[in-house]
Amino acid sequence: xxxxxxxxxxxxxxxxxxxxxxxxxxxxxxxxxxxxxxxxxxxxxxxxxxxxxxxxxxxxxxxxxxxxxxxxxxxxxxxxxxxxxxxxxxxxxxxxxxxxxxxxxxxxxxxxxxxxxxxxxxxxxxxxxxxxxxxxxxxxxxxxxxxxxxxxxxxxxxxxxxxxxxxxxxxxxxxxxxxxx
Amino acid sequence: xxxxxxxxxxxxxxxxxxxxxxxxxxxxxxxxxxxxxxxxxxxxxxxxxxxxxxxxxxxxxxxxxxxxxxxxxxxxxxxxxxxxxxxxxxxxxxxxxxxxxxxxxxxxxxxxxxxxxxxxxxxxxxxxxxxxxxxxxxxxxxxxxxxxxxxxxxxxxxxxxxxxxxxxxxxxxxxxxxxxxxxxxxxxxxxxxxxxxxxxxxxxxxxxxxxxxxxxxxxxxxxxxxxxxxxxxxxxxxxxxxxxxxxxxxxxxxxxxxxxxxxxxxxxxxxxxxxxxxxxxxxxxxxxxxxxxxxxxxxxxxxxxxxxxxxxxxxxxxxxxxxxxxxxxxxxxxxxxxxxxxxxxxxxxxxxxxxxxxxxxxxxxxxxxxxxxxxxxxxxxxxxxxxxxxxxxxxxxxxxxxxxxxxxxxxxxxxxxxxxxxxxxxxxxxxxxxxxxxxxxxxxxxxxxxxxxxxxxxxxxxxxxxxxxxxxxxxxxxxxxxxxxxxxxxxxxxxxxxxxxxxx
Numbered sequence: 133x134x135x136x137x138x139x140x141x142x143x144x145x146x147x148x149x150x151x152x153x154x155x156x157x158x159x160x161x162x163x164x165x166x167x168x169x170x171x172x173x174x175x176x177x178x179x180x181x182x183x184x185x186x187x188x189x190x191x192x193x194x195x196x197x198x199x200x201x202x203x204x205x206x207x208x209x210x211x212x213x214x215x216x217x218x219x220x221x222x223x224x225x226x227x228x229x230x231x232x233x234x235x236x237x238x239x240x241x242x243x244x245x246x247x248x249x250x251x252x253x254x255x256x257x258x259x260x261x262x263x264x265x266x267x268x269x270x271x272x273x274x275x276x277x278x279x280x281x282x283x284x285x286x287x288x289x290x291x292x293x294x295x296x297x298x299x300x301x302x303x304x305x306x307x308x309x310x311x312x313x
Numbered sequence: 314x315x316x317x318x319x320x321x322x323x324x325x326x327x328x329x330x331x332x333x334x335x336x337x338x339x340x341x342x343x344x345x346x347x348x349x350x351x352x353x354x355x356x357x358x359x360x361x362x363x364x365x366x367x368x369x370x371x372x373x374x375x376x377x378x379x380x381x382x383x384x385x386x387x388x389x390x391x392x393x394x395x396x397x398x399x400x401x402x403x404x405x406x407x408x409x410x411x412x413x414x415x416x417x418x419x420x421x422x423x424x425x426x427x428x429x430x431x432x433x434x435x436x437x438x439x440x441x442x443x444x445x446x447x448x449x450x451x452x453x454x455x456x457x458x459x460x461x462x463x464x465x466x467x468x469x470x471x472x473x474x475x476x477x478x479x480x481x482x483x484x485x486x487x488x489x490x491x492x493x494x495x496x497x498x499x500x501x502x503x504x505x506x507x508x509x510x511x512x513x514x515x516x517x518x519x520x521x522x523x524x525x526x527x528x529x530x531x532x533x534x535x536x537x538x539x540x541x542x543x544x545x546x547x548x549x550x551x552x553x554x555x556x557x558x559x560x561x562x563x564x565x566x567x568x569x570x571x572x573x574x575x576x577x578x579x580x581x582x583x584x585x586x587x588x589x590x591x592x593x594x595x596x597x598x599x600x601x602x603x604x605x606x607x608x609x610x611x612x613x614x615x616x617x618x619x620x621x622x623x624x625x626x627x628x629x630x631x632x633x634x635x636x637x638x639x640x641x642x643x644x645x646x647x648x649x650x651x652x653x654x655x656x657x658x659x660x661x662x663x664x665x666x667x668x669x670x671x672x673x674x675x676x677x678x679x680x681x682x683x684x685x686x687x688x689x690x691x692x693x694x695x696x697x698x699x700x701x702x703x704x705x706x707x708x709x710x711x712x713x714x715x716x717x718x719x720x721x722x723x724x725x726x727x728x729x730x731x732x733x734x735x736x737x738x739x740x741x742x743x744x745x746x747x748x749x750x751x752x753x754x755x756x757x758x759x760x761x762x763x764x765x766x767x768x769x770x771x772x773x774x775x776x777x778x779x780x781x782x783x784x785x786x787x788x789x790x791x792x793x794x795x796x797x798x799x800x801x802x803x804x805x806x807x808x809x810x811x812x813x814x815x816x817x
Contacts, residue, residue: 211384296477
């Protein structure tokens with residue numbers, strides 16, 4: 133009888149101990165999960181900042197040129213990955229289109245060919261017209277575009293995020309080329 | 314001397330009394346296996362385990378030097394390759410070990426599948442094996458990222474773009490994979506943690522479970538056509554086979570495993586010596602865009618598939634098919650846990666293996682020469698072959714210049730040289746008439762961009778004149794109505810002339 137009482141008391145204490153560990157576990161798990169999901173809890177808008185791209189005279193009217201910007205939200209040990217290229221097309225004085233370097237298919241770097249006025253992607257053969265509209269190949273849409281503004285003699289773009297189909301540098305989709313046939 | 318031997322036995326006894334593992338280990342090593350299973354076909358699993366040990370050892374040795382920082386990783390790999398004694402060899406062993414590991418794991422899986430070894434009671438061994446395969450592929454991908462070069466940078470871009478296609482949670486998923494908004498310092502550290510701590514930890518746990526189950530359930534007996542697996546009788550049948558024909562695993566069966574493992578390690582050493590370390594390619598600098606990124610050998614088939622899938626099908630395919638494939642592999646032993654084991658009585662299984670092998674092989678082969686990609690420097694690097702320029706008019710020569718200058722060559726080959734994205738144009742004039750050529754050039758279509766805005770009318774005329782000369786010495790395509798018009802013009806001409814002269 134005495135054994136039975138002792139046994140049930142110890143069993144009870146064991147259950148209390150398990151419960152205690154469960155509570156401590158939850159207390160420990162909440163900050164761990166918060167730490168892991170940290171990159172998710174930031175709002176998208178807090179990733180993109182106005183970033184200088186260079187002075188306006190680097191981008192003559194009618195030309196499309198490669199420009200680099202320093203990523204505004206990087207860390208000190210990003211190294212070379214912190215400097216990101218983009219294509220700047222000056223349509224008319226004060227009017228620009230700034231395209232992400234990343235193909236809208238799977239993110240490879242597109243190259244501009246001024247002679248044929250096409251962007252071509254080396255990975256899976258995505259091709260875009262000079263205004264960024266999809267020309268052929270596997271991409272589902274035109275090139276991603278950054279929002280831009282002119283501050284003094286500087287061209288600024290809103291950048292900071294790798295553009296993919298769900299994280300787009302800009303909501304603006306390029307208009308269709310009139311010569312698409 | 315006898316005293317020394319006595320002392321050694323006593324020392325062994327001292328440890329054994331305190332550790333007490335000699336008994337269970339000897340028992341496990343000498344457990345009886347059916348003599349038919351002591352075959353060269355049963356050596357792949359143990360070879361994978363031996364490669365795993367080698368990967369762990371070489372991985373730890375590389376970690377002595379490797380710097381998991383986006384700014385320094387590439388430099389530390391250069392240091393390993395060029396400045397540190399035999400650093401290149403350790404990198405080569407680890408890289409080629411990874412290739413051999415995937416090959417051996419796939420062969421092991423195919424053998425287990427064809428020998429029906431996944432059937433009762435070894436269903437869970439197979440399922441754990443499926444997760445081991447996934448983790449092996451995970452190690453290959455994360456390892457490729459740690460080789461933080463151009464291909465790794467853009468490969469991450471491809472992986473992230475795939476993650477970005479997931480509906481609803483695409484954006485958070487991208488941020489979770491990258492550890493932030495871009496590919497950078499935080500990305501490399503998390504792939505380092507995955508490659509070095511997270512996946513190996515789970516992998517080793519699963520390997521232990523996998524091996525324990527092999528010991529606990531016994532190695533699969535050699536299948537015989539007509540000997541069916543039934544849950545009610547199998548355990549007894551297996552016990553009687555091992556009782557009648559059983560031989561101790563060590564040494565009677567294990568010597569083959571040991572010989573094969575040695576051969577495989579030797580092959581890895583030979584590959585490392587002959588082919589050297591894998592990469593790194595150019596530095597992970599996104600501003601160097603003169604690059605054509607490609608994944609490692611293991612993922613080439615996927616790279617090819619992404620080029621050939623119709624664009625609209627791509628996202629559903631990427632999101633649904635992996636779930637179906639993994640689900641199918643996991644459910645296989647639960648659905649087909651009984652019945653025939655022998656491959657000669659399982660034609661569907663054999664056909665499936667052949668189909669998958671041929672598909673993966675063909676896609677991998679295609680990805681080695683990427684016929685779907687434009688060749689970015691063909692327009693400036695590969696001149697028009699002289700035979701297409703002989704006895705041509707100045708206008709046609711001008712057309713050949715336009716052809717090169719407008720990058721047509723990047724997608725179209727001449728005489729077998731140039732891009733393969735579009736058709737070869739050696740005999741294009743036999744397929745398209747003049748009007749069709751003009752239309753195709755200006756308006757594009759059939760996966761060709763429109764060149765209307767990139768060509769002036771004189772350039773278009775010259776280009777089409779040149780293309781019309783490319784007839785492969787066969788009869789060129791003619792528009793019948795155009796022929797009629799020309800004929801009527803020649804018939805009318807003298808008549809008109811006579812009219813004109815009469816009026817004068």
